[in-house]
Amino acid sequence: MYYVNRDQIERILQVIPDITEGLRQAAASWDGGIIWGLVQERCLHLAIEVVTDTGSCLIDGFIMRDAGSYEDIVTIIHEESVFTDKELYGRLLELVSLRRPLVQDYSNWNREALHPLTPLLPELLTAFAEETRAYLNRELGAVQPVR
16 A cells, blocks of 8 residues: 655645746746846746655655656656656756756856746646646545545
């Protein structure tokens, strides 16, 4: 029997609308300035954390193979059919590869440039959340409303 903490996964996924709004506003208002650069940087970082935290919860809960890296987390949940779209898979790999530059090499991050993922991520993160919820419903059954 699996122990999947659906509440924890849902709490993580519920952060996605805020991240996508930040990314949309950053892309729409981009001026190369420090404020939008920092907004973009933080939204990209949070997007990485949402994907990897969700993936880790799924991997642990469904006792999938151990991940050795952030890229592994994305690969494992893709291979386990949490999401099957190859473009989403490729873009999420691209996203998580930004973790090191954002977290460890932040002093070298180019805050003046709009990252190519920024305008794409709102749609991709929304699809990731939908696919994750659909996977949980397939594997564990739909969540019943509390009466």
